Amino acid sequence: MPLFFRKKKPSEDARKRLEYQMCLAKEAGADDVLDISKCELLEVPYGAFATCKVLQKKVLIIHTNNLTSLVPKSCNLLSLITVKVLDLHDNQLASLPTDIGQLTSLQVLNLERNLLKCLPQSIGDLAQLQVLNVKGNKLRELPATVSGLRSLRTLNVSENLLQELPRVLAHIRTLETLTLDASSMTYPSPDICSAGTESIQQFLCKECGIAYYPPSEYMLPALESDGETSVDGVDRTVHKYLEEESKWQNKFSDYEKRKEKKMQEKLEFERRLNMGQREHALLVQQINNQKDEILQTVREDQMRLEEGLTKHQRHLEEERLKLLQQLKQAEQGIASRIQKLIEDNQRQKQSSDILKSLENERIRMEQLMAITQEETEHLRRREVASAMQQMLAESYKNKLIHMTYESRRQDLVSQACSSLAEMDQKFQQILAWQQMDQNKAVSQILQQSEMQKAAFEALQVKKDLMHRQIRNQIKLIETELLQLTQLELKRQELDTETLQGVIMEQRQALGYLLQQLLKEKKQREEELQQILLEMEAKSETKQENYWLIQYQRLLNQKPLSLKLQEEGLEKQLVNLLIELSAEQYVPVFAHHRISLEVLSTMTARDLEKMGIAETGLQRAILRRAQEILAVAKTIPELLRTVDAEVPAATQPSAPEEEAPSSVVPTAPLLQWDEKKSECVVCMEQEAQMIFLPCGHVCCCQTCCKRLQSCPLCRGDITQHVRIFYSS
Numbered sequence: 001m002p003l004f005f006r007k008k009k010p011s012e013d014a015r016k017r018l019e020y021q022m023c024l025a026k027e028a029g030a031d032d033v034l035d036i037s038k039c040e041l042l043e044v045p046y047g048a049f050a051t052c053k054v055l056q057k058k059v060l061i062i063h064t065n066n067l068t069s070l071v072p073k074s075c076n077l078l079s080l081i082t083v084k085v086l087d088l089h090d091n092q093l094a095s096l097p098t099d100i101g102q103l104t105s106l107q108v109l110n111l112e113r114n115l116l117k118c119l120p121q122s123i124g125d126l127a128q129l130q131v132l133n134v135k136g137n138k139l140r141e142l143p144a145t146v147s148g149l150r151s152l153r154t155l156n157v158s159e160n161l162l163q164e165l166p167r168v169l170a171h172i173r174t175l176e177t178l179t180l181d182a183s184s185m186t187y188p189s190p191d192i193c194s195a196g197t198e199s200i201q202q203f204l205c206k207e208c209g210i211a212y213y214p215p216s217e218y219m220l221p222a223l224e225s226d227g228e229t230s231v232d233g234v235d236r237t238v239h240k241y242l243e244e245e246s247k248w249q250n251k252f253s254d255y256e257k258r259k260e261k262k263m264q265e266k267l268e269f270e271r272r273l274n275m276g277q278r279e280h281a282l283l284v285q286q287i288n289n290q291k292d293e294i295l296q297t298v299r300e301d302q303m304r305l306e307e308g309l310t311k312h313q314r315h316l317e318e319e320r321l322k323l324l325q326q327l328k329q330a331e332q333g334i335a336s337r338i339q340k341l342i343e344d345n346q347r348q349k350q351s352s353d354i355l356k357s358l359e360n361e362r363i364r365m366e367q368l369m370a371i372t373q374e375e376t377e378h379l380r381r382r383e384v385a386s387a388m389q390q391m392l393a394e395s396y397k398n399k400l401i402h403m404t405y406e407s408r409r410q411d412l413v414s415q416a417c418s419s420l421a422e423m424d425q426k427f428q429q430i431l432a433w434q435q436m437d438q439n440k441a442v443s444q445i446l447q448q449s450e451m452q453k454a455a456f457e458a459l460q461v462k463k464d465l466m467h468r469q470i471r472n473q474i475k476l477i478e479t480e481l482l483q484l485t486q487l488e489l490k491r492q493e494l495d496t497e498t499l500q501g502v503i504m505e506q507r508q509a510l511g512y513l514l515q516q517l518l519k520e521k522k523q524r525e526e527e528l529q530q531i532l533l534e535m536e537a538k539s540e541t542k543q544e545n546y547w548l549i550q551y552q553r554l555l556n557q558k559p560l561s562l563k564l565q566e567e568g569l570e571k572q573l574v575n576l577l578i579e580l581s582a583e584q585y586v587p588v589f590a591h592h593r594i595s596l597e598v599l600s601t602m603t604a605r606d607l608e609k610m611g612i613a614e615t616g617l618q619r620a621i622l623r624r625a626q627e628i629l630a631v632a633k634t635i636p637e638l639l640r641t642v643d644a645e646v647p648a649a650t651q652p653s654a655p656e657e658e659a660p661s662s663v664v665p666t667a668p669l670l671q672w673d674e675k676k677s678e679c680v681v682c683m684e685q686e687a688q689m690i691f692l693p694c695g696h697v698c699c700c701q702t703c704c705k706r707l708q709s710c711p712l713c714r715g716d717i718t719q720h721v722r723i724f725y726s727s
Helices: 012-026 046-055 121-125 144-148 167-171 190-195 197-208 231-350 353-369 373-377 381-414 418-447 449-463 465-494 500-539 546-556 560-567 571-579 583-592 596-600 604-610 615-634 636-645
Strands: 033-035 059-061 085-087 108-110 131-133 154-156 177-179 689-692 697-699 719-722
Touching: 012 033, 012 046, 033 046, 121 144, 144 167, 167 197, 177 197, 190 197, 231 465, 231 500, 381 418, 381 449, 381 546, 449 500, 465 500, 465 697, 500 689, 500 719, 560 583, 571 583, 571 596, 571 615, 583 604, 596 615, 604 615, 689 697
Parallel strands: 033 059, 059 085, 085 108, 108 131, 131 154, 154 177
Antiparallel strands: 689 719
16 A cells, blocks of 8 residues: 555646636626636635635635645635635535634535535634535534524535434524435434424424524514614614625525526537537447558558657667767877877976987077177178068067057947047058158167067077977867867767766866976076077177177078978979979978979969969979879889889978977867857857866856856866967
């Protein structure tokens, strides 16, 4: 036997009926009746009590439900103080509230077909009650307080366990109709009970020793003044009582009429339902011949539907497994790349080659700081000054654009329309001033040592190999952290159960590695600054054109990556450029990693984009490349000879510690990442900031200013690193 029973919820039709009746009772112009019968209620809703209290309802009908209690815990019976008719028949009430006598306005109380075993003592306080129907309950006796029902006219106690009537019933002089089971009565005797209400009342009055008056002759006691009775006062009281009685009789008759009308509608509905059932039986009889065929068709359709559903589910399961496999492969790839990065970092830290490269770098810088007489003689002052001016102009232009953008952005907040034209005018004026001062800049650079030093410092940081390697590693780690954050967010969306600890360890390891690289980058910049100070100390010997010569050295120095790329260029392609007197474009072809076969498929526009502006040279290079490939295809032996001379790989292999600056991060984009990740705070801009030490990439530059902890892992933020996306 179960310990707990779940309450049966009302059906949808019952719930809709309840909502309709509650709304109908609250409409403007509605009558004084609240009818929530046949709604499968387990208790009277709070809204019914509130409606009766606020709208002063006179009639409350709650019959044919499953009520076990009239008043729930959260309600007060005084909310029904204005109710005059209370219909509760056909429910599961086992008892009435002990304070039901507070309903002093109640005139009709219908408790037919419930589970009542007794009536409360306060029932006698209902002085205006005229109709009391307790038929079909389990009452064994009536309380003595029923004598207080001074206005009771109809009492129905049939179909109960009642065998005796209380003598005090004789004090109810207005009782006109008393319905009971005469055969089961012991007091009064069955003969008296069978004779009718008048015989019963005469017997009870005789037992109580009081005179019997018929209800029709009973008059309400008139007000007495100085012991005398006024006939006119009695007549007015009787007339008033009769008027009120006639009014309530009219209301009761209207209620009975509505009830009879609903019963007729129900009978008419049952009649039409019977007719419909007969017609349905005829239709069923006609359709029986086609039933087997229809069932077979339905069975076949169901089988096809099940097969299609099975295929669809199988397809969805395959897609899910495929997506999980892609996630797993992406995780493995990221884990392997992270492990490789960590191993490379450890290998680079432990390797003695770094010390050797640092020593070579120191020797190179010492050689760089030493200026020979030959270099002084061959100094191209105007060219170097122009290059310096271009470098400083580029830095100044970027700074100017940034300052202009910041000022325009701040002004647009306060003055969106007027300031835009002013800022454009200022910007055009600044550009005009820049163009005017461009010619003066070259002469100033030739004369001012500080500007030469600033240009050399910018070019030194740009050309420094170790600084470029650190920047490439930082960019690679930023990409890995971005993809790792996207993978973590995607797993949260798919709600897959994985070992999040592995991803956390990888992210923390990358964050630690990024912090180390940032420290190394800062340290390298300090070392370059120290070298610059040493060079400045040596330049104080009044060496003429010291900074110009140093800048020319850096310009003439080829990067190691470009040297390796030139060594890996095909010999036939190098010979082709030398043959056409275009050997100055060898670094361009090496930088773009153009092979002879790729060159044969290119157009003159592609060569122009690479920087080869001469039209005749473009055509000659393309024609010569096609001729060489045609000869190689027609003579296989010559092709094999040429292939033996040409290196197998078109891209040079460099040591890991001297990786070229153009290396792109090896991390592939995930297949689901069609766009960059968005900020988890504003959901509008792209995620641009890396939070350290957790390593999450989840916020834009604007939102991160207000954050003290990471939105994903709630960890404290000690450092912000911005990611610059490459277009």
